[in-house]
Amino acid sequence: MRCIDIHTHLGTPGSVPSPGEMATMMRLAKRQGIERVVALGNLGSDGPTPTQDQIRAINDNTLAAMRAHPAFFAGFCYLNPAHDAAFSLGEIERCVVRGGMRGLKFWIAVRATDRCHDPLMDRARELGIPILYHAWYKQTDQGAGESTPAEIADLARRFPQVTIVMAHLTGDGERGVLDILECPNVLIDTSGGQPESGLVEYAVRRLDAERVIYGSDWPIRDFAVQVARVVDARLTGAQREQVLFRNAQRILGSA
Numbered sequence: 001m002r003c004i005d006i007h008t009h010l011g012t013p014g015s016v017p018s019p020g021e022m023a024t025m026m027r028l029a030k031r032q033g034i035e036r037v038v039a040l041g042n043l044g045s046d047g048p049t050p051t052q053d054q055i056r057a058i059n060d061n062t063l064a065a066m067r068a069h070p071a072f073f074a075g076f077c078y079l080n081p082a083h084d085a086a087f088s089l090g091e092i093e094r095c096v097v098r099g100g101m102r103g104l105k106f107w108i109a110v111r112a113t114d115r116c117h118d119p120l121m122d123r124a125r126e127l128g129i130p131i132l133y134h135a136w137y138k139q140t141d142q143g144a145g146e147s148t149p150a151e152i153a154d155l156a157r158r159f160p161q162v163t164i165v166m167a168h169l170t171g172d173g174e175r176g177v178l179d180i181l182e183c184p185n186v187l188i189d190t191s192g193g194q195p196e197s198g199l200v201e202y203a204v205r206r207l208d209a210e211r212v213i214y215g216s217d218w219p220i221r222d223f224a225v226q227v228a229r230v231v232d233a234r235l236t237g238a239q240r241e242q243v244l245f246r247n248a249q250r251i252l253g254s255a
């Protein structure tokens with residue numbers, strides 16, 4: 001069973017990933033059959049609205065991991081879209097065009113409906129790269145810049161040629177799946193909280209296996225449980241392969 005993890009973080013806040021940290025991550029991933037991971041940048045230790053210096057440092061860490069283990073780490077360029085577009089476009093140039101990263105990552109700096117995304121989405125379309133965007137429906141304490149799935153769907157409708165991976169199936173729930181139903185350019189990743197019985201099956205039934213993609217959110221969640229939520233879901237072998245491997249292979253290019 002081949003597997004690519006579309007949603008991981010380098011766990012050490014604000015510092016270059018140590019050889020020990022990377023070795024632990026690779027050992028635990030490979031034990032679950034994960035051959036490659038997408039590193040989205042450090043966890044949110046710099047807060048929801050990182051400065052330009054912090055963004056640069058986070059992307060430097062991802063580039064360092066890619067250099068150390070090119071067969072294992074693919075990188076996405078982490079951006080705070082509230083910054084000057086010239087800065088963010090420069091980071092895309094540095095990290096994607098010259099550095100070999102495969103996509104962009106947006107978190108909770110501003111809502112996905114904000115027009116400050118437009119130049120960055122245009123550039124993603126030109127480069128033919130996907131973006132991965134955090135989303136969650138919260139009962140309380142939705143962050144000021146934290147997007148709901150409905151807001152991701154709004155962005156997806158405005159940029160139908162850009163592939164968007166909407167994060168956190170468990171945080172998005174059935175309502176989130178329904179929000180993106182009519183947006184064929186949006187996939188949903190299986191991460192977010194602990195598995196809920198039947199939810200992966202629901203997403204596959206409504207969206208098709210081609211739009212559901214395995215992600216763990218390591219190191220907040222461990223690989224074993226996150227892989228098991230797909231392996232133990234009532235899917236056909238072909239659907240499981242699609243979710244665990246083929247969708248990531250497709251949107252990462254040659255992976």
Ligand SMILES: [Zn+2]
Nearest residue numbers: 007008009217
């Ligand atoms: Zn994450």
